[in-house]
Amino acid sequence: MSYSTANGPRLSQNDRSFGWLMTAPGLLALLLIVLFPLLFTVFTSAFDYTLLHRKYDTFVGFDNYLGAISDEYFSASLLVTVQFVVAVVILEFVIGFTVALMLNAVTRFKDVYYLILLLPLLINPVVVALIWRMFLHPELGIVNYLLSLVYIGPVNWLGDVRIAFWTVVLVDIWHQVSFMIILLLAGLSALPREPYEAARMEGASTIQAFIYVTLPLMRPVIAVTLLIRLIFAVKTFDLVFIMTRGGPGTSTDLISYYIYRSAFFGLNIGQASAISVLLLIIVLSLTAYLYRYMRSLT
Amino acid sequence: MRRLLFSAAICAMCVTGAQADTIHVLMENVPDTRYVQDLLPEFKAQTGIDVEIESISYIDMHSKLAPQLSSPEGGYDLIVVDFYWVAEFTQAGWLMPLDDLIKKDNVDTSVYLPTLMNLVGKVGDTTYMLPFYNYSMGIIYRKDMLNDPKEQEAFKAKYGIELKIPTTWDEYKKQVEFFSRDTDGDGKVDFYGTVNQGQRGDCISMQWSNYLYGNGGQYHDANWKATFDGEAGVKAIEDFKADIAKHGPTGAESFCFDEAANVFGQGKAFSFVTFNILLAGFDDPKSSQVVGKAGIAANPGGGLNGGWGWAIPNSSPNKEAAWTFIKWIEAKDAVRKRTMAGGAPTQAWAFEDPEIVAKRPEMGQLAILVATAQEFPTFTYTVDFVESLGRELNLAVTGQKDPKEALARAAEDFNKLVVKAGLQK
Numbered sequence: 001m002s003y004s005t006a007n008g009p010r011l012s013q014n015d016r017s018f019g020w021l022m023t024a025p026g027l028l029a030l031l032l033i034v035l036f037p038l039l040f041t042v043f044t045s046a047f048d049y050t051l052l053h054r055k056y057d058t059f060v061g062f063d064n065y066l067g068a069i070s071d072e073y074f075s076a077s078l079l080v081t082v083q084f085v086v087a088v089v090i091l092e093f094v095i096g097f098t099v100a101l102m103l104n105a106v107t108r109f110k111d112v113y114y115l116i117l118l119l120p121l122l123i124n125p126v127v128v129a130l131i132w133r134m135f136l137h138p139e140l141g142i143v144n145y146l147l148s149l150v151y152i153g154p155v156n157w158l159g160d161v162r163i164a165f166w167t168v169v170l171v172d173i174w175h176q177v178s179f180m181i182i183l184l185l186a187g188l189s190a191l192p193r194e195p196y197e198a199a200r201m202e203g204a205s206t207i208q209a210f211i212y213v214t215l216p217l218m219r220p221v222i223a224v225t226l227l228i229r230l231i232f233a234v235k236t237f238d239l240v241f242i243m244t245r246g247g248p249g250t251s252t253d254l255i256s257y258y259i260y261r262s263a264f265f266g267l268n269i270g271q272a273s274a275i276s277v278l279l280l281i282i283v284l285s286l287t288a289y290l291y292r293y294m295r296s297l298t
Numbered sequence: 299m300r301r302l303l304f305s306a307a308i309c310a311m312c313v314t315g316a317q318a319d320t321i322h323v324l325m326e327n328v329p330d331t332r333y334v335q336d337l338l339p340e341f342k343a344q345t346g347i348d349v350e351i352e353s354i355s356y357i358d359m360h361s362k363l364a365p366q367l368s369s370p371e372g373g374y375d376l377i378v379v380d381f382y383w384v385a386e387f388t389q390a391g392w393l394m395p396l397d398d399l400i401k402k403d404n405v406d407t408s409v410y411l412p413t414l415m416n417l418v419g420k421v422g423d424t425t426y427m428l429p430f431y432n433y434s435m436g437i438i439y440r441k442d443m444l445n446d447p448k449e450q451e452a453f454k455a456k457y458g459i460e461l462k463i464p465t466t467w468d469e470y471k472k473q474v475e476f477f478s479r480d481t482d483g484d485g486k487v488d489f490y491g492t493v494n495q496g497q498r499g500d501c502i503s504m505q506w507s508n509y510l511y512g513n514g515g516q517y518h519d520a521n522w523k524a525t526f527d528g529e530a531g532v533k534a535i536e537d538f539k540a541d542i543a544k545h546g547p548t549g550a551e552s553f554c555f556d557e558a559a560n561v562f563g564q565g566k567a568f569s570f571v572t573f574n575i576l577l578a579g580f581d582d583p584k585s586s587q588v589v590g591k592a593g594i595a596a597n598p599g600g601g602l603n604g605g606w607g608w609a610i611p612n613s614s615p616n617k618e619a620a621w622t623f624i625k626w627i628e629a630k631d632a633v634r635k636r637t638m639a640g641g642a643p644t645q646a647w648a649f650e651d652p653e654i655v656a657k658r659p660e661m662g663q664l665a666i667l668v669a670t671a672q673e674f675p676t677f678t679y680t681v682d683f684v685e686s687l688g689r690e691l692n693l694a695v696t697g698q699k700d701p702k703e704a705l706a707r708a709a710e711d712f713n714k715l716v717v718k719a720g721l722q723k
Contacts, residue, residue: 051364051365051368051390052386052389052390052678054368073689133557137549137557137560138547138548138549139547139548139549139560139561139564139566140560140561140564154548154549155548156548156549156552157549157552158549158552159496159548159549159550159551159552159553159696161696161697161698164552241357242357244497244498244552245357245497245498245499245501245688246498246499246689247497247498247499247551247552247689247692247696248498248551248552248692248696248698249498249689249692249693249696249698249699250689250693250698260361261685264360264361264364265360265681265682265684265685266679266681266682266685267364267386267681267682
C-alpha cells in the first residue's frame with residue numbers, strides 16, 4: 001500500500017514505518033521533556049502541594065486558580081507583564097527593522113556590524129542586569145555622571161515609579177534588539193530582486209517600494225519574529241529579579257517573578273503551578289492566533 | 299588489559315576516597331564567609347578534609363536551598379541558615395538535630411550568647427544549628443564627624459543637646475538632619491545625613507524594622523497578633539520617607555545594602571542603619587574612602603537581631619565530615635582568628651577577649667548592639683511575610699499607598715500567616 005503526500009510522491013508502507021521508527025526517539029524525548037512536566041504541572045495545580053507538605057493528599061480543584069485570580073497583586077502583575085511585552089516587542093521591532101533595513105543596504109564591513117550587534121545578545125541576562133544596575137546607580141553610576149556633564153539629572157532610574165518600568169524596557173531593548181535585527185535581516189537578504197526591479201520600472205519611489213513590495217514579502221518573517229520575541233518577552237525574569245525585585249511598589253512586577261515568589265518564598269508549589277498554567281494558556285492562545293494569521297498570509 | 303583495568307580501579311578508588319574527604323558548603327558571599335575561606339588550608343592540614351565553598355549572593359540562596367533540601371539526596375554537606383529561615387527549615391524536617399553529636403563530643407554551647415543561640419541555634423529544646431555570625435543591625439556612623447569639636451559646638455548651638463552616640467531615636471533624627479548638607483551651594487543636599495536601603499523585599503523590611511523599634515514599636519503582641527500597623531509603624535514609615543526625600547541620596551528607594559554601602563563608603567553620608575558586618579569593609583582602602591573614620595553604635599530602641607547558623611541538612615551526603623568542620627571552625631582558635639579579621643562573633647567571650655579588643659576597639663559597642671537587639675518575628679512563613687511587608691513598605695515610601703493602608707495590608711497578611719502556622723489563637 002502507498003500513500004500520497006501533500007507535495008511529494010506516494011510513500012510505501014515500509015517508508016512510512018521507517019519514518020515513524022526514525023522519528024520515534026525524538027518524539028519520545030519530546031513527550032518526556034515537554035508533555036510530562038506540562039501534565040504534571042496541571043496535576044500539581046489541583047492540589048494543596050507545598051514544599052513543607054510534599055504530598056498529593058489534599059485535592060483542591062480550582063482553588064489555587066481562584067486564589068491567584070482573586071489576589072489584587074496577581075492582576076497588577078499580569079497588567080505590568082502585558083504592558084512590558086507590548087512595549088518591548090513593538091519598540092524592538094521598530095528599532096530592529098530600521099537597523100536591519102540599513103544593514104541590508106551596507107556592503108562593506110557587514111561582519112563587523114554583525115559582531116558588534118550580537119555582543120549584547122551573547123551576555124547572560126543576569127550579567128546584563130548586574131552591569132546596568134551599576135551603570136544606573138543614581139549617585140555613583142556612569143550614566144548619571146555623563147548626564148551631569150550636560151547639566152541633566154540626577155535621574156532616579158530604578159527608584160522612580162514613572163521611570164523604573166521604562167528603564168527595564170530600555171535595558172531589555174539593549175539586550176534583545178539584536179535578535180530582531182538578525183532575524184529580520186535574514187528575511188530581507190532572502191527577498192527576490194525581481195519585484196523591486198519591476199517596481200522601479202513602474203516608477204515607484206523608495207518608500208512606495210518599501211510599503212508595496214518589502215512589507216508584503218516580509219510579512220511571514222515579521223510574524224515569526226514577533227511570535228518568538230513575544231514568547232521570550234513573557235518569560236522575562238532575570239532583569240526584574242536583579243534590577244528592581246518588582247519595585248518600586250509593583251511597577252515592574254512581572255508575572256514570572258510573581259510565580260517565582262509563590263514557589264520559593266511562599267513555598268506554595270500548587271499555586272505557582274496554577275499561575276504557570278494560566279500563563280501557558282495565555283501564551284498558547286496568542287501563539288495560536290499569530291500562527292493562524294501567519295498561515296493565512298502564506 | 300588486566301593492568302589497564304587494575305589502574306582504572308585504583309583511580310576510581312582514589313576518586314571515591316577524595317570525594318569522601320571533601321565537603322560541599324553553600325554560603326552567602328559576605329565578609330564572614332571570606333574569613334572562613336582564609337582558614338580552610340589550616341583545616342585541610344589538620345584534618346585532611348577539603349572544603350569546597352559555593353559562595354553566592356543572598357537573593358539566590360533561599361531559592362537554591364529549598365529544592366535541594368527537599369530532595370532525599372542533596373548536593374550540600376553543610377549549609378548556613380539565615381535566622382528567618384529557621385522555623386521553615388525545621389518545620390519541613392530539612393535539618394539534622396545536633397544534640398547527640400554535641401553530647402558525644404562534649405561541645406560547650408554555653409559559650410554562645412543566649413539571644414543568638416535562641417535565634418540560630420535551638421528550636422524549642424532541640425539544637426539544629428551552632429551560631430556562625432551575628433549581623434545584628436546598628437548605626438554605622440562617621441566617628442570623625444561626631445567627635446569633631448566644631449561640629450559638636452554647632453550641634454549644641456542648634457539643638458541644645460550634646461553631639462554624641464545617640465541614645466534616643468529623636469536624637470539620632472536630629473543628627474541625620476544636622477549632617478545633611480549642600481556642600482557646593484547648588485541648593486541640593488549632596489552630603490547625606492543617612493542612606494537608606496529601600497528596595498522592595500527583605501532590604502527595606504530589615505532596615506525599616508530599626509525605624510519601628512526606634513519609634514517604640516513591636517511586630518506583634520504575646521498572642522502573635524500584629525501590632526506594627528499602629529502609630530509607631532506609621533511614624534516609622536514617615537521617618538523612612540523623610541530620610542529618603544530630604545536626607546538621603548536620589549534613588550535610595552531602589553537600593554539594597556550594597557548600593558547604600560557604596561554611598562557611605564565613598565564618604566558621601568554621615569550614617570547608615572545597617573548590618574554590623576559591613577563595618578570591616580569600610581576600613582578596606584581598596585573599596586572605601588572612609589578608612590578609619592567609621593564607627594558603630596546600637597540603634598536607639600534596639601536594632602534588628604540577625605544571624606546565621608551552621609546546619610547539617612538531613613540530605614547531607616557527608617554528615618560526619620560536616621560536623622568535624624563545624625566543631626573546628628567554632629573552636630576558640632578559629633573564632634578568634636575570624637573575629638580579628640573583622641568577623642562578627644556569636645560567642646560571649648570574643649567581645650571581651652583582650653587580644654581582639656586591642657585590635658578592634660569597637661567590640662564594646664558591638665556587645666551593646668547585640669545585647670539590645672530586638673527579635674524579628676520568626677515562624678514557618680517568615681519568608682512570605684518579609685516579601686509582603688517589603689512590598690507594602692516600598693509602596694508606601696514611593697508614595698503609591700497611604701502608610702496606614704500599606705501597614706494594614708501587611709498586618710492582614712501577617713495575621714493570616716501566623717494563624718496558618720498555628721501561632722495565633
